[in-house]
Each structure stands twice: as C-alpha cells, then as structure tokens.
Amino acid sequence: MTDCREIAPLLGFFEDSELEPHEMQEVARHLAHCKGCEGSLSDYTTLGRHLRAVVIEPSLANFANNVQRRLDEVPVPLRVRLERHLGQLTERWTASLALTSAALALGAWVLLFAPYAQRYLERRQNTSVVATTQGPTQTPEHDESETASGAAPAEDGPQTVISRLEARTPDVAVWSEPETKTTVIWIPDAP
Amino acid sequence: MSLRVTSYSVVSRTVGVAVLMLVIGPVAAAAQALHHPVSVDIKSVLAADTNQGFDSRLGTMSRPLGMLFHYSTYRLVSHEEKKTECGHMLSFSLPGGRILHVEPRGIDGNMIELEVVLFQGEKPTMTTDFHMMNRGTLLLGGPRYKEGMLIISIGAATPIQPSPHHHHLSVASPRPELDVDN
Numbered sequence: 380m381t382d383c384r385e386i387a388p389l390l391g392f393f394e395d396s397e398l399e400p401h402e403m404q405e406v407a408r409h410l411a412h413c414k415g416c417e418g419s420l421s422d423y424t425t426l427g428r429h430l431r432a433v434v435i436e437p438s439l440a441n442f443a444n445n446v447q448r449r450l451d452e453v454p455v456p457l458r459v460r461l462e463r464h465l466g467q468l469t470e471r472w473t474a475s476l477a478l479t480s481a482a483l484a485l486g487a488w489v490l491l492f493a494p495y496a497q498r499y500l501e502r503r504q505n506t507s508v509v510a511t512t513q514g515p516t517q518t519p520e521h522d523e524s525e526t527a528s529g530a531a532p533a534e535d536g537p538q539t540v541i542s543r544l545e546a547r548t549p550d551v552a553v554w555s556e557p558e559t560k561t562t563v564i565w566i567p568d569a570p
Numbered sequence: 571m572s573l574r575v576t577s578y579s580v581v582s583r584t585v586g587v588a589v590l591m592l593v594i595g596p597v598a599a600a601a602q603a604l605h606h607p608v609s610v611d612i613k614s615v616l617a618a619d620t621n622q623g624f625d626s627r628l629g630t631m632s633r634p635l636g637m638l639f640h641y642s643t644y645r646l647v648s649h650e651e652k653k654t655e656c657g658h659m660l661s662f663s664l665p666g667g668r669i670l671h672v673e674p675r676g677i678d679g680n681m682i683e684l685e686v687v688l689f690q691g692e693k694p695t696m697t698t699d700f701h702m703m704n705r706g707t708l709l710l711g712g713p714r715y716k717e718g719m720l721i722i723s724i725g726a727a728t729p730i731q732p733s734p735h736h737h738h739l740s741v742a743s744p745r746p747e748l749d750v751d752n
Contacts, residue, residue, distance in 0.1 A: 498678060498701075538706050540681070543699040548712075551696075559634035560706070566688070566696050567712040 381409050386416050394423040498542075538562065607653045608674040608682060611725035612662045614648040617641040617711070618718025631707075631723060638709065641718065664722060666715045667691060674726065680704050682726045688713075702726055 386409045392398050393406045410417050539562040544551065552565040613631065622643040624632040635644050647665045654660050659673040669689040676683045681701040688696040688710065695713075702708055704727055711721040 495676075495678060498683070538703045539700055539708050541698060541700040543697070545698070546696040547693070548695065556634060556638050559637055560703075561634040561638060561709060563638055563709040563711060564696070564698065565712045566710070568690075568714050569695075 381405060383409075383413060383416055386410075386413070387419060390416065390420050391423050394420060394427060606677065606728055608656060608677075609651060609653045609727045609729070610660055610672050610674070610684075611651040611723075611727070612649070612664075612670060612672070613646060613723040613725075614665050615721040615723065616643070616645045616647050616665075616715055616718050617721050618643045618645075618716070620717060634707070634709075635721070639711075639721070643718065644721075647715075647720075665720060666713065668713065668720075670722065670724075672724065672726075675699070677728060682706075682728060684724070684726055686710070686724060688722075704728055 386406055389398060389402060389406050393403065396403070398406065410420060538560040539555070541553065541562070541564075544553070544564065546566050548566055548569045550567055553563070554565075555562040613628075615625075615628065615631070615635065617635070617639055619641055620643040622645065624636070625645045627646045627649075628635065628644060632644065648663075650662055652660045652662070654674060656674045656676050659671050662670040662672065664670050667690070671685075671687040671689070673685045674682055675685055678701060680703060682704055683699070683701050685699050686697070686708075687694050690713070696710070700708065702724075706726070708724045709721055710724060711719060713720045
C-alpha cells in the first residue's frame with residue numbers, strides 16, 4: 380500500500396495526466412480508498428479550472444505579420460544593412476553576368492557554325508541546279524569576266540562541288556568523268 | 571530573403587556550368603583542328619600531239635588523262651606537294667611563268683574546301699572555290715605551253731578522317747620538285 384506522503388506530490392501531475400502509466404495506475408489505486416487524497420485531487424482540479432478561466436489566451440490572428448513588423452522596427456546596424464545590400468547586388472550581378480555570357484557563347488556558336496550551314500545549303504542548291512556534263516561543255520561567253528557555278532557529281536555523290544568560278548577568258552568549260560571521278564575546268568588562254 | 575539568395579545561387583551556378591560547356595565546346599573543337607594538316611599536291615602535265623605517249627612518272631594519273639583528253643603525249647613537267655593549314659595560302663610555281671595559289675578553307679565532312687587562283691604573271695586569270703572529296707583531284711587545263719597545253723592536277727588530302735564542321739590547321743613543308751621545265 381502506498382503512503383499518502385508519496386502520493387501527494389504526484390496529485391498535481393495526475394490531474395494534468397503527466398505521469399507515467401504505471402504511476403497513473405498507482406495513484407488511481409490509492410485514490411480509490413483514500414478520501415484525503417481524493418479531496419486534495421479535487422482541490423487541484425478546482426484550482427486548475429479557476430486558473431484556466433482566469434488566463435487570457437492571446438489572439439494569433441496576423442501573428443506572423445505583427446512579428447515581422449516588430450522586427451522591421453528594430454534598428455539594423457549600417458554595416459549589416461550594407462552587407463545585405465552588397466550580397467544581393469553580388470547575386471544579381473553574378474546571375475546577370477552568367478546570362479549575358481551564355482547569350483554571348485550562344486552567339487559565338489551560331490557565328491561559328493552558320494558558314495557551314497550556309498555552305499551545306501549552297502552545296503545542295505548547286506547539286507540540284509547545275510548541270511552535270513559528260514563531255515566538254517562551253518559556258519556562255521562574256522566580254523571580260525566570267526562567273527560560273529558548277530557541280531560534278533559522280534554516281535555515288537559529288538566528288539567535286541564548284542561554288543564559284545571566275546575567269547578573265549570568255550570561254551570556260553567544266554565537265555566531269557564519272558568513271559575516274561575527275562572534274563576538269565578548262566580555261567584556254569585569252570586570244 | 572534566404573530563399574531568394576538560394577535561388578540566385580542555383581541559377582548562377584546552373585547558367586555558369588552551361589556557359590562553360592558552351593565556351594569549352596568551340597574552343598576544344600578549334601584546338602583539335604590545329605593538328606589536322608592538309609596536303610596539297612600539284613602536278614603540271616604537258617599535253618600535246620607529238621605521239622610520245624604517257625610519261626611513266628604520271629602513274630595512276632595516266633588513266634583519267636587518257637579518258638578525259640585525246641592528246642597523244644602526256645609528260646609530267648613538275649610535281650610539288652606542300653602541307654598547310656586551313657586559312658593558310660600556298661603558292662606553287664607552274665611552268666610558263668604561271669603561279670597557282672591554293673588555300674584550303676576548311677573541312678566539311680569528307681570534303682575539303684579550297685580556293686584556287688591561277689596567275690599569269692601578276693594578273694589572276696582564274697579564281698575558283700570548290701569542295702573536293704578527301705584525296706580527290708581536280709584538273710585545270712587550257713593554258714598554252716610549248717607545243718601543247720598545260721594540264722594542272724590539283725589534289726588535296728587530309729590524313730585524318732575529319733569530323734564535320736571543323737577547321738584544320740598545320741605547317742607548310744615543301745617537297746622537292748621532280749622536274750621543272752619552264
């Protein structure tokens with residue numbers, strides 16, 4: 380049987396259900412046959428009820444904003460403000476610099492590969508437009524300078540693709556021999 | 571505030587890595603291109619109707635000459651091979667006081683892009699830009715020379731199988747002429 384002196388300090392915790400399960404069980408067993416302790420527990424219960432009635436719980440509405448407002452009102456040292464400002468600036472500058480560099484690098488890529496794309500397109504154009512000749516062919520005559528564009532594809536694809544041909548002589552011939560995959564530019568001396 | 575700073579940091583780092591990759595790509599490609607030489611081979615052949623047949627030094631070149639033209643004599647007059655880089659011009663002295671400028675402009679897949687200018691004295695008589703298959707040949711003919719015509723064989727080769735869209739660069743290295751007969 381547990382003594383009242385051992386139970387008395389636990390009554391307040393028992394009322395608040397803060398004891399370990401075996402302690403709760405022991406106190407409950409003691410209260411079942413001890414009128415004195417039961418009265419003390421009743422006093423604790425009454426006291427707790429009165430205390431809860433007296434306490435005013437603060438309103439939590441707009442709590443975060445109020446805290447932030449109070450924090451903003453706290454004066455920040457100039458050094459800390461300066462550090463924060465510089466930190467933000469650094470971050471923004473880094474991001475801006477990185478984005479600008481990315482744009483420049485992309486531009487460099489475009490500039491680097493644009494000529495190849497152009498040549499590829501030109502070559503496709505030339506292959507489809509320019510006639511393939513199997514024997515000597517005279518190009519149209521011009522007075523001073525002649526410009527011709529020609530491709531000489533072999534059976535399995537062009538061996539030589541001429542994209543520009545300028546000559547001082549009026550007669551220029553271009554032909555290819557598919558068997559030997561050889562292209563010829565014939566430019567006789569000017570008369 | 572810390573969320574904003576963190577997102578800035580993430581953006582900065584991500585974009586920074588992207589920039590590095592974008593910059594490193596072309597630089598690496600250009601650096602790789604520095605070690606790809608282009609060899610230019612120029613043969614000058616006299617074609618005439620003097621019934622002397624083919625010069626034995628012409629080798630495999632005899633067949634296309636015989637199929638393309640109908641002369642009875644083909645004689646190798648000069649042969650010169652030089653190595654260079656894309657964007658660097660080579661100058662070849664040809665029989666009859668002619669000069670041939672050849673400049674590899676770039677490598678496009680298995681094609682070599684060339685610019686060729688033929689000079690008669692100081693005057694350019696012909697300028698052409700063309701793409702030629704690696705180890706291919708273009709014949710340039712027509713100028714009168716001695717008792718016949720001059721046929722110039724322009725060959726270009728790059729020893730490494732090139733990848734598309736790369737410029738290739740190297741150093742000039744002349745080869746002794748076989749027979750210069752101006």
